[in-house]
Amino acid sequence: MSIFERYLSLWIALAMAGGIIIGNAAPSLVEAIAAAEVARVNLIVALLIWAMVYPMMVGVDPGRLRDVLKQPKGLAITLVVNWLIKPFTMAALGVLFFETVFADFVSPADAQQYIAGLILLGAAPCTAMVFVWSQLTRGDESYTLLQVSVNDVVMVFAFAPIVAFLLGVTDIAVPWSTLVLSVILFVALPLLAGVWTRRRLGTSSKIEAFRERIKPWSVVGLIATVVILFGLQGQVILDRPEVIALIAIPILIQSYGIFALAYAAAYALRVPHRVAAPCALIGTSNFFELAVAVAISLFGLNSGAALATVVGVLVEVPVMLSLVAFANRTRGRFA
Numbered sequence: 158m159s160i161f162e163r164y165l166s167l168w169i170a171l172a173m174a175g176g177i178i179i180g181n182a183a184p185s186l187v188e189a190i191a192a193a194e195v196a197r198v199n200l201i202v203a204l205l206i207w208a209m210v211y212p213m214m215v216g217v218d219p220g221r222l223r224d225v226l227k228q229p230k231g232l233a234i235t236l237v238v239n240w241l242i243k244p245f246t247m248a249a250l251g252v253l254f255f256e257t258v259f260a261d262f263v264s265p266a267d268a269q270q271y272i273a274g275l276i277l278l279g280a281a282p283c284t285a286m287v288f289v290w291s292q293l294t295r296g297d298e299s300y301t302l303l304q305v306s307v308n309d310v311v312m313v314f315a316f317a318p319i320v321a322f323l324l325g326v327t328d329i330a331v332p333w334s335t336l337v338l339s340v341i342l343f344v345a346l347p348l349l350a351g352v353w354t355r356r357r358l359g360t361s362s363k364i365e366a367f368r369e370r371i372k373p374w375s376v377v378g379l380i381a382t383v384v385i386l387f388g389l390q391g392q393v394i395l396d397r398p399e400v401i402a403l404i405a406i407p408i409l410i411q412s413y414g415i416f417a418l419a420y421a422a423a424y425a426l427r428v429p430h431r432v433a434a435p436c437a438l439i440g441t442s443n444f445f446e447l448a449v450a451v452a453i454s455l456f457g458l459n460s461g462a463a464l465a466t467v468v469g470v471l472v473e474v475p476v477m478l479s480l481v482a483f484a485n486r487t488r489g490r491f492a
Contacts, residue, residue: 230423413441
């Protein structure tokens with residue numbers, strides 16, 4: 158790896174600090190970036206994520222999509238973890254910490270709001286950033302695409318009922334515009350662009366050479382995204398650091414716990430590493446655009462639930478990078 162890639166964690170840490178500084182030093186710039194959104198999807202962040210996803214989509218061979226169905230174990234792990242385990246463990250951790258462990262530090266009303274936000278995060282598996290994590294672990298592009306696509310289909314039918322059950326409410330207004338736009342921007346369009354690029358390039362050697370040339374832009378897009386995300390929340394981080402720390406604790410436990418469960422299951426079932434790493438990372442990462450949008454629609458922009466979903470955004474990148482590093486170090490343990 159190049160020096161730039163080898164010290165990616167350092168650049169991310171600097172990007173987080175830089176984002177906080179920019180968010181507080183240039184609030185007008187941050188407000189302008191925040192205003193550039195459609196259906197709760199920030200278009201500037203979407204463009205950067207698109208740049209991150211595109212290099213991996215160039216590696217997706219449409220002819221192999223039929224072959225990945227011959228390896229159902231990785232897909233089964235993803236579905237079980239994302240829809241039968243993750244939402245419920247996140248709810249349990251939220252109740253444990255905010256009704257027991259942190260009961261002396263937050264009011265009961267705030268505790269319920271934070272629990273609601275955590276539930277929304279737990280019920281929304283990742284759609285976009287997982288392509289980046291898969292690429293960083295040398296995951297199977299075609300299989301990752303299948304896993305994300307199936308997750309998106311399940312999300313359409315399962316998200317609202319699971320959230321309604323765990324929150325104890327009956328009227329969940331799913332922001333379909335956010336869900337549909339995110340799938341189009343982060344899955345459909347990059348995939349079409351990738352297929353078109355493969356056809357234009359023709360040979361596998363040209364495709365691989367092109368991917369190597371554009372791969373650095375994926376990392377640049379990741380760093381720029383971190384700067385913007387932390388810039389958008391810079392004031393919140395400085396105003397309420399103690400609350401953010403409390404909310405982050407159950408999210409961290411959930412993230413590492415879910416990854417450990419899925420990764421261990423993949424190892425036990427002898428799933429190849431190129432499939433095992435992405436299938437564990439999908440369950441760990443979150444579809445934060447959807448979670449934030451639902452939190453705002455249900456509880457309001459300044460609610461504790463909305464704040465909890467935002468903390469999920471802040472925690473995600475450092476956590477995922479640490480898990481990517483662990484997955485890469487343990488590659489040799491898989492068949």
